[in-house]
Amino acid sequence: MRTARLAKEIDPAITTVGICWTLRTMPEAVMDQAPDLDIYIRHEYEVVTPHIISSIASGTDLGGISGIAYRSDRRINATNDAAPLDDYDSLPLPAYDLLPSLEPYFVTAPAGKPFTILYTSKGCPFRCSFCTVAGTAWKPRSADRIVEEMRYLKERYHLRTASFFDETFTLDRKRVARVCEALMTEELEINWYCNTRAHLVDREMLALMKRAGCRGISYGIESGSQRILDSCEKSLKVEQARKAITWAKEAGIKTFCSFIFGLPGEDWDSVKETLTFVKETLPTSAQFNVAVPYPGTRLYRETMGEGAESADFRKLYQDSAVIGTEALPPDDLDRARKLAYRSLYLNLRWWTSNLGHVIRNPEDLDLALRYAIKIADNYLVHGMKHAH
Ligand code: SF4
CATH class of the missing domain: 3.80.30.20 (tm_1862 like domain)
Known part of the structure; x- marks a missing residue:
């Protein structure tokens, strides 16, 4: 959360995204207590993250992305559960090259x-x-x-x-x-x-x-x-x-x-x-x-x-x-x-x-x-x- 705050101090337009499996059943409480977090990915990170990136890149609404909570007009919205990944082998290797x-x-x-x-x-x-x-x-x-x-x-x-x-x-x-x-x-x-x-x-x-x-x-x-x-x-x-x-x-x-x-x-x-x-x-x-x-x-x-x-x-x-x-x-x-x-x-x-x-x-x-x-x-x- 401190990192999210630092990011916002540098540039409030930076989108901050965080995960926490343990608290995934209480997204409102998490968002409420993490004022510098824009998007909380509750679960199924591998499935959900590409959609978030596409949405941020294209400026479209986050409401259609399952498995997250986010802020919009000062309100916290939690979306429905995301479908789990079916085929783990379908993912590319992690981008270690970065x-x-x-x-x-x-x-x-x-x-x-x-x-x-x-x-x-x-x-x-x-x-x-x-x-x-x-x-x-x-x-x-x-x-x-x-x-x-x-x-x-x-x-x-x-x-x-x-x-x-x-x-x-x-x-x-x-x-x-x-x-x-x-x-x-x-x-x-x-x-x-x-x-x-x-x-x-x-x-x-x-x-x-x-x-x-x-x-x-x-x-x-x-x-x-x-x-x-x-x-x-x-x-x-x-x-x-x-x-x-x-x-x-x-x-x-x-x-x-x-x-x-x-x-x-x-x-x-x-x-x-x-x-x-x-x-x-x-x-x-x-x-x-x-x-x-x-x-x-x-x-x-x-x-x-x-x-x-x-x-x-x-x-x-x-x-x-x-x-x-x-x-x-x-x-x-x-x-x-x-x-x-x-x-x-x-x-x-x-x-x-x-x-x-x-x-x-x-x-x-x-x-x-x-x-x-x-x-x-x-x-x-x-x-x-x-x-x-
Ligand atoms: S449910 Fe599975 S991961 Fe969790 S403690 Fe039991 S054995 Fe370990």
């Missing part, structure tokens, strides 16, 4: 540069009650198209690291195998990271992914309590989660696991089950969040009430609870979160296990040192507020 270089972009460790994120699919058909993406159609790109993009990035930018931002990279096992085989055949030597569900991996797949350059995998585990996993419709067994972490470690892939405290039914017993799960499985790193009732989710409807007016979205952060459960008020959930970080940070076995990984994979030393500094900073300076 960037002079990838040099300024990296996540965490400059040693991984040149780096980019990319999507190989979008959407997730699972139904986790807290998730804003839940129940959206899975739209994959073909293995050929993914490898074409990676080849282009290697040839033109000498890409070393890619992060696949898909919610569920391994939903189609055969597609994963095709991508991995092609990356190995072409010897692209790109290290990559992905997100997926813990029940959508197996030993053989993870070993193949490692050979094809996979260095880390993020699993949304959410809880070590089966009762809590069932209450939020995670469709995951604790045992599957345990195996997914073990198999990835065996394959030499780092595991980044996220957990949520405060899902319906959470009490101190289930918190303890999560802490025990973490101590037993020792993921390479873990993110502990509190449950957030994001608009549009089942959790929102259940905790705020059907048809509730939108919550104050400026308070919806995963490091400070705004809702509690029957047994645990928000303060207790914040306490559980800190307890979880402490139980990992002060765990000698965890440090030893990560040290072992760095000894076996010295190229990760830079990343590991940065992570250790971040932990110290977070623990000692920020009171585990911004932990990752």
Whole structure:
């Protein structure tokens, strides 16, 4: 929003356009609180954006474009929902050529540069009650198209690291195998990271992914309590989660696991089950969040009430609870979160296990040192507020 304001200060005629998937069900509130934003694209960015550009270029009315909210005569208008993209492969490769270089972009460790994120699919058909993406159609790109993009990035930018931002990279096992085989055949030597569900991996797949350059995998585990996993419709067994972490470690892939405290039914017993799960499985790193009732989710409807007016979205952060459960008020959930970080940070076995990984994979030393500094900073300076 600050960028939009700056643009308007430079020239009020500049059209400012923004996206935010999380708040897509409350476009009026977004526009109301973002006075320098002219157009808010609520969803289906790939489908909607070309129409916006054409409309701005030709000076035609925005009212016929689905999936947006915009200002007109001091009023905020929200249009109907846009149709999702049917064929992801029909899109051209992103216009990387408009960037002079990838040099300024990296996540965490400059040693991984040149780096980019990319999507190989979008959407997730699972139904986790807290998730804003839940129940959206899975739209994959073909293995050929993914490898074409990676080849282009290697040839033109000498890409070393890619992060696949898909919610569920391994939903189609055969597609994963095709991508991995092609990356190995072409010897692209790109290290990559992905997100997926813990029940959508197996030993053989993870070993193949490692050979094809996979260095880390993020699993949304959410809880070590089966009762809590069932209450939020995670469709995951604790045992599957345990195996997914073990198999990835065996394959030499780092595991980044996220957990949520405060899902319906959470009490101190289930918190303890999560802490025990973490101590037993020792993921390479873990993110502990509190449950957030994001608009549009089942959790929102259940905790705020059907048809509730939108919550104050400026308070919806995963490091400070705004809702509690029957047994645990928000303060207790914040306490559980800190307890979880402490139980990992002060765990000698965890440090030893990560040290072992760095000894076996010295190229990760830079990343590991940065992570250790971040932990110290977070623990000692920020009171585990911004932990990752
Ligand atoms: S599996 Fe992940 S992305 Fe899919 S609905 Fe659940 S939390 Fe959301």
